[in-house]
Amino acid sequence: MRSLERRETLVTAPTDTPTAPEETPEPDERLSYRGPIQRLLTRPEIGALIGTVGIWVFFWAVSDVFGTVAGTNNVLDVASVLGIMAIAVAMLMVGGEFDLSSGAMIGASGMLVVLLAKEAGEFGGAGLPLFIGIPITFAFAMGIGWGNGTLVEKTALPSFIVTLGTFFILKGAKLGFAKLFTDKVIVEGLDAAPDFEFWDNIFGAEWTRNNQVWDSFLGGRDVVYAVLLLLGGAAIVLGLLEQTFKRRRALESSGLVLALIGAAVAASGVIALTATDGTGANWLWSIVLAIGTIASLIGVGRWRYEPSANSGAPTKSGNPKIIRNLALGVGAMILGVVSGTAIDSESQTELGFLLTVQGLRAVLFVTLAVTGLVLIVLAARHAKESPTAQAGITTLAAVLLAALAFIVQSEASSRKFRAEFFAWLLVAGLALLIAAILRLLFAERRHADAEADLHAGGALIAVGVFRSGLGLGLVEQVFKVDA
Numbered sequence: 001m002r003s004l005e006r007r008e009t010l011v012t013a014p015t016d017t018p019t020a021p022e023e024t025p026e027p028d029e030r031l032s033y034r035g036p037i038q039r040l041l042t043r044p045e046i047g048a049l050i051g052t053v054g055i056w057v058f059f060w061a062v063s064d065v066f067g068t069v070a071g072t073n074n075v076l077d078v079a080s081v082l083g084i085m086a087i088a089v090a091m092l093m094v095g096g097e098f099d100l101s102s103g104a105m106i107g108a109s110g111m112l113v114v115l116l117a118k119e120a121g122e123f124g125g126a127g128l129p130l131f132i133g134i135p136i137t138f139a140f141a142m143g144i145g146w147g148n149g150t151l152v153e154k155t156a157l158p159s160f161i162v163t164l165g166t167f168f169i170l171k172g173a174k175l176g177f178a179k180l181f182t183d184k185v186i187v188e189g190l191d192a193a194p195d196f197e198f199w200d201n202i203f204g205a206e207w208t209r210n211n212q213v214w215d216s217f218l219g220g221r222d223v224v225y226a227v228l229l230l231l232g233g234a235a236i237v238l239g240l241l242e243q244t245f246k247r248r249r250a251l252e253s254s255g256l257v258l259a260l261i262g263a264a265v266a267a268s269g270v271i272a273l274t275a276t277d278g279t280g281a282n283w284l285w286s287i288v289l290a291i292g293t294i295a296s297l298i299g300v301g302r303w304r305y306e307p308s309a310n311s312g313a314p315t316k317s318g319n320p321k322i323i324r325n326l327a328l329g330v331g332a333m334i335l336g337v338v339s340g341t342a343i344d345s346e347s348q349t350e351l352g353f354l355l356t357v358q359g360l361r362a363v364l365f366v367t368l369a370v371t372g373l374v375l376i377v378l379a380a381r382h383a384k385e386s387p388t389a390q391a392g393i394t395t396l397a398a399v400l401l402a403a404l405a406f407i408v409q410s411e412a413s414s415r416k417f418r419a420e421f422f423a424w425l426l427v428a429g430l431a432l433l434i435a436a437i438l439r440l441l442f443a444e445r446r447h448a449d450a451e452a453d454l455h456a457g458g459a460l461i462a463v464g465v466f467r468s469g470l471g472l473g474l475v476e477q478v479f480k481v482d483a
Contacts, residue, residue, distance in 0.1 A: 033447050036243040036457070060416070067416070097152070097159040101166035105144060108170045112137045115181055117193035129195040144170075228471030230270065235464030238300065242457035245305040246443045255302025262296025290430055297434055298441065305442040308387055321382045326393060329375030333400055336368030337407055345411065369404055373397060387440050394436035401429035 040046060060067040066075075085102055092099055116126045116133035126133075144166065151162045178187050190196065269289030273282065340361060347357035376397045383389040405425035412418050445452075 033445055035444070036240050098163065099148065100160065100163040101144070101148065101170060102163075104167045104170040104174070105141060108144075108174055109137050109141050111174055111178060111187045112140060114187045114190045115177070117196070118187075118189040119192050127194075130193050130199055131195060133193070225471050226270070226274070228467050232464040232467030232469075232471060235460045235467060237297070237464075239457040239460030239462075239464060241297070241300065241305070241438070242452045242460060244444060245301065245438070246445045247449070247452060248304060248306055252303050255299045255304070257299070259296050259299030259303055262292045262294070262299050265292030266296055268292070286426075293430070294434055294437065297438060301438055301442045308439075308441055308443050322379050322389070322393075325375045325379035325382065326396075329372040329379060330396075330400070332368045332372030332375060333404070334372075336365050336372060337404070339368065340365035340407065340411060345413075373401065376400070391436040391440035394432055394439070398429045398432035398436065401425055401432060405429065 034042070056067075063071070065071040085106065089099060089102055113130070113133050116128045116136060117130055119127050128136075148159070148163055148166055151157065152159045155162070175185060178185055181187075191200075266289050269285045269287075269292055273285040273289060276282075276285065343361035343364070344357055345361060349357045351357060351360060376393060380390050380393040380397065383393055402425070405422050408425065409418050409422040412421075
């Protein structure tokens with residue numbers, strides 16, 4: 001008993017030896033919260049997406065037809081057929097396997113659809129509608145794929161050998177069944193299917209924009225198209241805000257009032273911009289649209305998000321990256337503007353292999369302008385400890401982007417650059433300005449929030465993408481009249 005009491009005394013007795021405070025470990029930067037744009041840029045497929053956008057922009061700039069409705073339809077007609085098969089084959093090759101029967105399977109599937117849809121007769125088919133024949137054909141194709149996979153797994157033979165055998169089987173079956181059912185080596189007559197006209201109007205009809213009208217509801221097809229795109233874009237922006245800023249514990253009703261007023265002003269700007277003509281009217285209502293958009297988003301921020309606690313000092317001492325990137329970025333943009341205005345835009349003099357004076361002007365202007373803008377954005381990122389400095393640098397980038405838009409408009413002769421590209425540059429500048437204002441006024445999140453990231457932000461982004469796709473795809477197919 002005494003030993004137990006002594007042990008308790010030793011354990012609980014105070015000591016005069018000071019204890020060193022525990023050092024707080026530095027947080028792992030890999031575990032820090034990243035906003036939606038940062039998460040997007042770190043995804044593995046972003047490189048392919050950026051490359052695709054770059055190629056698209058290049059051909060849009062050098063071709064008159066590319067990027068128009070007719071040019072896009074021509075590209076999609078080929079890309080849809082090749083892309084559907086290419087995606088499946090690429091996924092198979094990523095898994096270390098190979099399929100030699102895919103080409104023969106395409107022909108066999110097409111022949112089976114025709115035989116199922118063709119009218120019954122001496123040399124006819126089953127006479128089934130396409131909405132029954134196509135699922136049957138799909139099940140047949142899935143069965144061939146399942147058979148290939150099962151043979152590879154059970155026999156341990158290389159997929160190259162198994163699918164090579166399937167290729168010869170399908171090739172022989174196509175010739176044999178075609179001769180048996182049609183007395184020919186080809187199969188035709190898909191247009192004899194009972195519901196062929198319905199599917200042809202969706203997938204095979206020629207589209208002419210001037211014939212796409214819908215005047216019986218909401219004032220016309222273009223109104224439906226514009227409303228769906230605007231609602232989709234608004235939902236995407238709200239979703240990004242939910243994933244970027246810290247939510248308030250209690251909502252502020254005055255912010256909601258400001259958001260609704262700003263949305264009404266922006267909507268009036270859109271309506272007036274599309275209903276009027278002339279340079280002065282376009283500028284007036286564009287400014288009204290911009291002011292309404294800014295006010296609406298500030299109202300949403302005041303309604304839902306925590307205000308910024310500290311704007312910080314204008315600059316961060318001891319960080320030369322800010323001044324260096326800022327100086328290099330502004331200098332690069334100035335050099336780009338000088339090269340774009342000083343070099344003769346009409347000169348076709350060859351300077352070397354596939355390079356003319358006109359081409360050199362375009363390369364210098366684009367490269368220097370983009371490099372300068374990227375450096376300025378990097379300077380803003382380095383100034384993230386000071387919201388004031390970050391907002392100021394981002395605003396500078398927005399102003400320079402708007403100035404670049406006016407220079408492009410004054411120097412370009414193509415309508416694409418004078419109107420479309422000019423408008424997109426102004427929209428990008430407005431987006432940068434809004435980002436600068438919101439980051440200055442409201443606190444960005446430093447931790448994950450499943451409710452905001454998935455249930456609110458993710459849902460809004462998904463709805464926005466769906467609405468935008470609906471405006472681009474469904475409207476042009478449904479609201480069709482004969483020429």
